[in-house]
Structure formats: C-alpha cells, structure tokens
Amino acid sequence: MGCHNTKKTLISALKKCLLFFLCVLLLCLLNGWLPDFQAINPSTFGNWSSSRNVTILLWHWPFGRPFSLRGDVCWDLYRIPHCRLVDQRSLFPSADVVVFHNRELTQGQKLPLDLPRPQGQRWAWMSLESPLYNGNLHKYRNIFNMTITYRRDADITIPYGELLPKETEGHPVEEVPQNKSFLVCWVISNYRRQHKRSQVYKELNVTVPVKVYGRWTKTPVPSSALLPTISRCYFYLAFENSVSKDYITEKLWRNAYQGGAVPVVMGPPLGDYKAVAPPNSFIHVDEFESVKDLGKYLQQLAEDKKRYNEYFAWKNQWKVKLYTDWRERMCKICSQYNSLPQHRVYSDLKAYGY
Known part of the structure; x- marks a missing residue:
C-alpha cells in the first residue's frame, strides 16, 4: 500500500514539473527570449528546397x-x-x-x-x-x-571569351612582343568574295601589305603555331564572318589578344566591343571614314613605338579567359x-x- 502511494506521489510531481516547464517555455516565446527558435521560420524551408x-x-x-x-x-x-x-x-x-x-x-x-x-x-x-x-x-x-x-x-x-581581372601580386608586367616581321596579318580559311570582310581586306591590301595565312592561300597554320605566327605581326585582322549583335569570336580573344597583335576588328558595332573589351585595346574599322584612312593609321601607329605599346597596357590588369x-x-x-x-x-x- 505504501509503495502504491509513493508511485502516485512521483507521478504527480512529474506532472507538476512538466506543467511548470511548459509555462516557462510559453512565457519565453511570448517575450522573445529564445532567438534560436525564432531563426526557424517558413522562409528557411524555401532556402532548403533551392539547394x-x-x-x-x-x-x-x-x-x-x-x-x-x-x-x-x-x-x-x-x-x-x-x-x-x-x-x-x-x-x-x-x-x-x-x-x-x-x-x-x-x-x-x-x-x-x-x-x-x-x-x-x-x-x-x-x-x-x-x-x-x-x-x-x-x-x-x-x-x-x-x-x-x-x-x-x-x-x-x-561568350567565346572574356577578360578577368588579374590579381595585383605575383603577375609580372607583360612585355610587348618585339619580334615583328609583318605590318598586318590575317588567318582565313573560309574565304567568300561576298563577305564584307573580304571586301575590306581587298581595299586594305591596296594601301598596306597584308600577310595572309590559311587554307585560302594554301598556307595552313597548325594550331600549335597559330599564336607564335600572329605574334610576329603588328596588327591582326579579327574580322568576323558576319555582322551580328555581340558576335565576337575567338578571332579577338585568342588570335589577337593572346597572339600579341593589336586587333583590327570588324563585326558588330563599336559599342558592342566597348562593352566587353578595354578601351585602347583594339581598332574598329567603323572608326575611319575609309579603309584607306585605316591603312594610313596602321602605318603611322607601327612607327610610333610609344603609342603602339599603349595598346597592350590592358594586359597589366586583365587576363583572357577562353570558353571552349x-x-x-x-x-x-x-x-x-x-x-x-x-x-x-x-x-x-x-x-x-x-
């Protein structure tokens, strides 16, 4: 009989303790004393599902x-x-x-x-x-x-490529390639007379000599020799096969920028190039009244070492990333x-x- 009374007393005490605990917990929640509990809210579940x-x-x-x-x-x-x-x-x-x-x-x-x-x-x-x-x-x-x-x-x-900022430390200043043998170079395999780039090339070649490589002239350049070949040129014709919004291919990013020649670009409007490339890092055909004027500018620029080298200043802050x-x-x-x-x-x- 005594054992039974002891059990009833213990159960009663446990009930009182549980009731007290629940009251304290409710009071804490009402007064905002449990920030850790408040951190769990419905919006959190949205974040879980997005992961x-x-x-x-x-x-x-x-x-x-x-x-x-x-x-x-x-x-x-x-x-x-x-x-x-x-x-x-x-x-x-x-x-x-x-x-x-x-x-x-x-x-x-x-x-x-x-x-x-x-x-x-x-x-x-x-x-x-x-x-x-x-x-x-x-x-x-x-x-x-x-x-x-x-x-x-x-x-x-x-994009075919883009420029990423260099880390400020651990990157030596890049030297401008000095092994220049040709004024203007162009690598072209798919030559079509009706293309605008072909017409501009013909006009430009009248004013300045253009060294042409590729299947069209039966002088193909292996991939391993492409950039070293372009590095021997002051300027590279980064001419796209069509004039379309934002259509800027590896002709700029790899051939010219990584090849170490100043790109002469033709493709989308000047504003599209300015949106993705540093100022004074390329020359757009549309900036000149005539192709003849473009040719004269290239000749003068190649003779002025200081001005020419300024077209490579971007390399001290930026690096090319290709997407392949x-x-x-x-x-x-x-x-x-x-x-x-x-x-x-x-x-x-x-x-x-x-």
Whole structure:
C-alpha cells in the first residue's frame, strides 16, 4: 500500500514539473527570449528546397564530341554546386532543363515532342553561330523557354571569351612582343568574295601589305603555331564572318589578344566591343571614314613605338579567359537557374534576332 502511494506521489510531481516547464517555455516565446527558435521560420524551408540539385540534360553533344560527365562535374571543375549534368535521354522525365544545340537541329535531329513534357521543365535553345547560319527558326515557335548564346541579352550568356581581372601580386608586367616581321596579318580559311570582310581586306591590301595565312592561300597554320605566327605581326585582322549583335569570336580573344597583335576588328558595332573589351585595346574599322584612312593609321601607329605599346597596357590588369568546354557552358545554367523567368516562352526566336 505504501509503495502504491509513493508511485502516485512521483507521478504527480512529474506532472507538476512538466506543467511548470511548459509555462516557462510559453512565457519565453511570448517575450522573445529564445532567438534560436525564432531563426526557424517558413522562409528557411524555401532556402532548403533551392539547394537541391538542378538536373541539366544535354539532348545531343554539340558537333558529336562528348565530354566526360563522371563525378560531380560542375563542382569538381567549376565550383558550381547543386548541378547535375547528364546526357542520358532516359533521364528526360526528371530533368529540370533540356538543352538542344541548334547545329544538330539544322542537321535533322528531332525534338522529343512526342514525349510527355514534365510540368516546370524548361527547354533551352543553344547556339554560338551568327543568325546567318542558324537556319529556319520559325518552326520552333512557342517551344523554347530559354536561350543560351554569346549575346549579352541571352538568358544564359556564353561568350567565346572574356577578360578577368588579374590579381595585383605575383603577375609580372607583360612585355610587348618585339619580334615583328609583318605590318598586318590575317588567318582565313573560309574565304567568300561576298563577305564584307573580304571586301575590306581587298581595299586594305591596296594601301598596306597584308600577310595572309590559311587554307585560302594554301598556307595552313597548325594550331600549335597559330599564336607564335600572329605574334610576329603588328596588327591582326579579327574580322568576323558576319555582322551580328555581340558576335565576337575567338578571332579577338585568342588570335589577337593572346597572339600579341593589336586587333583590327570588324563585326558588330563599336559599342558592342566597348562593352566587353578595354578601351585602347583594339581598332574598329567603323572608326575611319575609309579603309584607306585605316591603312594610313596602321602605318603611322607601327612607327610610333610609344603609342603602339599603349595598346597592350590592358594586359597589366586583365587576363583572357577562353570558353571552349561545353560542360562549363552547361554548368553556368545552374548558377543562374533560380533567377531565370519561370514562365517565359519564345514565340519566335527569329523575331529576337537569332
């Protein structure tokens, strides 16, 4: 009997302790004395969900050249987290973004319009070609939700190259190449008389001699010898094959800038170059009233060592980064995924200038 009373007393005491604890906890919450508890709020759960992996499915590899996707590619190579890059079409139902490279579409690859498209899945149209070579885009009306191109106004911008700031320490001042043998050089394989660049070359060659390399003149330059060859020239003709908004290719970034020659550029308007390249690092054809005036300027500049060297001053602050790995371009989608418009549909890519 005594044992039973002791048990009842213990239970009663525990109930009182629990009630007291609950009262204290309620009082703390009402007075804001538990900041650690307040840190947990509904918006936090939104952040947790945004940290999930975004799956990017590349429907076909550009130009049929696959890269390895083993491991956590985006993190291992580019330190982009929560990004799963795949190329197995069987993963279509779970993909957040499906990327289609336009070159393969123009060559007969079909869009998977027969597959049930998961709700919220975005289809991305990707091209590094100028509009002249993108083919008939009208048939893709109201299909794509995202554009991935070199243009600065694309949803995902993938330039051929860009300039990144150098660290202030540990980088010696770069010397201007002194082994100059030719005034103007040009590497060209796909020569077409109707191209504007071909017409400008012909006019310029009348005023100043232009040393031409490439298949057109049956003097091909191996990749390993390209930059050393260009370094022997004062100026390099970084002429694009078409005049299109923001279409600035490796002709500027690699051939001229990395080759150590001052680029003479022709392509998009002067403002497009100024938006991505340092001032006084290039010469635009449009800055001159005539090609003859351009030729005279190049001659005078080459003779003035001080002024010529000023075109390389940017190299003390900037370094060239080239984009050549399609995996890096795909991973970039993840870093911008949460800021992309959720319900955009391109009614007509051609109308947007592609």
